Amino acid sequence: MNSHLTDEVLIGNIHRTLTDAQREAMVRHLTDCPHCRARLADHKALQQRIRNSLLADLRAVQPSPGMRFATITPQVPGDKKAALWRLSRQLFPVAAALAALIGLGISLMDLPESIVRLYASPKPTSASSLSALACVFFAVTAVGNYRESRFIQLRSSLFGVLAFILWAGTAVVGLQVIVVVRDVLFWIMTHVSDNTQFALALGNWALIPLGLVWIAVVIGGGEYHYNRLGQRISWQFFSWTIVGELCILILSNFI
Amino acid sequence: MPDFEALIQRWRKGDERAAETLYNHFRDSTFRLAYGLLGDPSDAEEAAQDAITYALVNIHRYDHRRASFSTWLHTITVCRCRDRYRRNRLKKFSLTAWIGGEEGLPDPHPGPEHHAIHAETSSQVWKAVQGLNPPLREAILLRYWSGHTFREMADILGCPVPTAQSRVRLAYQRLRATLAPTELVHLEEEESR
Numbered sequence: 001m002n003s004h005l006t007d008e009v010l011i012g013n014i015h016r017t018l019t020d021a022q023r024e025a026m027v028r029h030l031t032d033c034p035h036c037r038a039r040l041a042d043h044k045a046l047q048q049r050i051r052n053s054l055l056a057d058l059r060a061v062q063p064s065p066g067m068r069f070a071t072i073t074p075q076v077p078g079d080k081k082a083a084l085w086r087l088s089r090q091l092f093p094v095a096a097a098l099a100a101l102i103g104l105g106i107s108l109m110d111l112p113e114s115i116v117r118l119y120a121s122p123k124p125t126s127a128s129s130l131s132a133l134a135c136v137f138f139a140v141t142a143v144g145n146y147r148e149s150r151f152i153q154l155r156s157s158l159f160g161v162l163a164f165i166l167w168a169g170t171a172v173v174g175l176q177v178i179v180v181v182r183d184v185l186f187w188i189m190t191h192v193s194d195n196t197q198f199a200l201a202l203g204n205w206a207l208i209p210l211g212l213v214w215i216a217v218v219i220g221g222g223e224y225h226y227n228r229l230g231q232r233i234s235w236q237f238f239s240w241t242i243v244g245e246l247c248i249l250i251l252s253n254f255i
Numbered sequence: 256m257p258d259f260e261a262l263i264q265r266w267r268k269g270d271e272r273a274a275e276t277l278y279n280h281f282r283d284s285t286f287r288l289a290y291g292l293l294g295d296p297s298d299a300e301e302a303a304q305d306a307i308t309y310a311l312v313n314i315h316r317y318d319h320r321r322a323s324f325s326t327w328l329h330t331i332t333v334c335r336c337r338d339r340y341r342r343n344r345l346k347k348f349s350l351t352a353w354i355g356g357e358e359g360l361p362d363p364h365p366g367p368e369h370h371a372i373h374a375e376t377s378s379q380v381w382k383a384v385q386g387l388n389p390p391l392r393e394a395i396l397l398r399y400w401s402g403h404t405f406r407e408m409a410d411i412l413g414c415p416v417p418t419a420q421s422r423v424r425l426a427y428q429r430l431r432a433t434l435a436p437t438e439l440v441h442l443e444e445e446e447s448r
Contacts, residue, residue, distance in 0.1 A: 007428075008424075011424050011427060011428065012424065015398075015420065015423055015424055015427065017405070017420040017423075017424065046431060047427065049380075050380055050399070050427070050430055050434075051399045053378055053380035053381070054291075054380055054381070054384060054395075054396075054399050054400060055399070055400065056378075057378055057380065057381045058287040058290065058291055058400055059287070061286075061287060061290055061296065062283070062286075063282060063283065063286040063296075063299075063300055063303070064296075064300060066300075067282060067286065067300050067303070067304055068282075069274070069275045069278045069279065071304065072278070072304065072307070072308045072311070073271075
């Protein structure tokens, strides 16, 4: 008798990948070789068991109730009117983000002066008003994406651009927030004690921990949004960040 | 079994009900294929939803003479899952961890279904399949779970037929080597019940 069949041939047989000639040779060998017949039976049984176990594992799982047609309805094309409405809805957050960027750009002109000035402004500056307005537009951008499906691969690049604008925008507004917090601290200290020099020093020294917090939030937030790009939770986090910043900016109106 | 060609024609004409029927019919199988490929229910759901949406939005690109709708859909699903592998590989690098934190930011809402699903699918075979490298996992799932022919698999995986065949063989050999003899006995016992 020839030497026994290789595992390669037996596995090829159970997966039906043998050529006709190979299969014929194998059948001829199996006729006279109970050892190889037993090995083939073992392979067949194992393959069947693996298949059955895999099928059972996969049949045991179900998609969540959130995975339904209604989720993607806004993304699938309907008539022209609906398509136009969808397009305008998609462009709205982009337009809001651009408006916010312009407002923020103008307000930034005042930022260097705000940082270096050695006393708190008794009145809200035009910069903080513009930043607050930019925040409102950023919030519109973030909230405008709440209902967008994150499943659309084609839109992931747009989500990426919007998320980047929001991340950079909130980071820049964060710098202005630091200045406002410093001014608030200065204002509180001047009202608590008459020592203006001490209040000034405290306000300026506060820039260091505030700056460290800012760096941590910018880096950590960037990673958070990168890992959840386009997801509702990311837009929500942006919204809360913007609301927080907006509250602090508005606070400057009361000092 | 619905008449898919008729449904596709109706959807091409704008009948949303046809799209919904197609969606509902392929939802579970697409999700399960993605789950088998990715091993994570939320990733699988996103990839499957993305694949079905892409297929429905780009239905004009589907040519029934080249492949069945399910083969075409599975091609898209495998592509989406490959995108996920790549993204997940990038995720493994954590900037916060690198800067000094112990670990990256955890998912704040893993959800109870996530844990339930993991508990249900913790068989040794499942673990062994998840331990295969992506090309072999794709091959074994398309063959064993979806039941595709090697010709269809070659189309889906974008490789020659002999490559698809050798990937299935290699995946089987790896599974055979990975599954301990005791586990095979356990499987045998379950089978006989």
